[in-house]
Amino acid sequence: MIKKVVKLAERAEVLSIRGVALCALGLLVKTSEGKEILQSYNWRTYSKPGISVTAPKQIKTFFTLAPLDFKGDITSNKEAWTLINDTIRRYEFSEEYLTVLKLIGDLSNHITQKSAFPELKRISQMNPKMFMDARLYHCVVLLLTNYCFKLQPRKYIIQLFDLSLIHICRCRRYAVCRSRWSPYH
Numbered sequence: 001m002i003k004k005v006v007k008l009a010e011r012a013e014v015l016s017i018r019g020v021a022l023c024a025l026g027l028l029v030k031t032s033e034g035k036e037i038l039q040s041y042n043w044r045t046y047s048k049p050g051i052s053v054t055a056p057k058q059i060k061t062f063f064t065l066a067p068l069d070f071k072g073d074i075t076s077n078k079e080a081w082t083l084i085n086d087t088i089r090r091y092e093f094s095e096e097y098l099t100v101l102k103l104i105g106d107l108s109n110h111i112t113q114k115s116a117f118p119e120l121k122r123i124s125q126m127n128p129k130m131f132m133d134a135r136l137y138h139c140v141v142l143l144l145t146n147y148c149f150k151l152q153p154r155k156y157i158i159q160l161f162d163l164s165l166i167h168i169c170r171c172r173r174y175a176v177c178r179s180r181w182s183p184y185h
Contacts, residue, residue, distance in 0.1 A: 002025075002028065002037050002038075002041075003041065005021050005024050005025060006021075006025065006038070006041045006043070008020075008021035009021035009022045009025055009056075009062065010056060010061045010062060011061075013065075013066060015065075018062070022054070022062075025038060025043070025054050026052050026053065026054055027052070028054070029045045029046070029047045029052040029053065029054045030047055030052045035047070038054055042056060042057050042058065043055065043056050043057065044056070044057055077146070080145075080146045081146075083142065084139070084142050084143065084146065087138065087139055087142060088101065088139055091135045091136075091138075091139070093135075093136070093139075096123070096127070096130070097130065097133075097136055099123070100120065100123060100130065100136065101136075101139055101140070101143065103116040103119055103120050103123075104116075104120070104140055104143055104157055105143055105147060107120075107149060107153035107156070107157060108143075108147040108148055108149050108153065110150075113153055117153075117156070120156075120160065124160050131160050131161045131162060132161070132162045137161050140157060140161070144157065
């Protein structure tokens with residue numbers, strides 16, 4: 001078991017897992033048996049009351065990382081952005097609608113969401129009919145699909161819209177899907 005924890009501390013791809021494994025090994029150093037076991041795995045140990053430290057003798061093994069195979073994020077997904085931009089252009093939204101979409105996008109960032117929450121609340125109170133527009137809801141769903149939102153902003157966004165609108169959109173989509181299907185095709 002300890003061998004697996006040592007291996008995690010030295011080679012885990014996720015750095016937080018390395019840190020947790022190192023913490024666990026630090027607890028082992030508090031016992032004389034733990035010190036002996038870690039030294040057998042080529043680790044240095046030090047402990048005194050209140051302090052216990054351990055690290056591999058070959059420190060490079062702890063700080064060496066495999067090359068990252070980064071495939072991109074949402075900003076590099078051109079198909080998603082093309083779909084969102086084409087949909088927004090097709091609906092020919094007013095400036096106020098575009099502001100709402102920008103503010104909803106701002107809710108995906110913890111820094112910009114502080115100012116976006118009250119502004120969206122103000123707009124929804126001044127113009128509640130805007131949040132009954134199926135076109136706006138369609139664009140918002142595209143944003144929710146392609147941006148990374150935490151749970152609180154995601155719930156807030158959905159609650160801005162009239163739930164009957166969401167039900168109507170589902171029914172229309174179901175009706176369209178049913179109209180395309182026929183047992184005779």
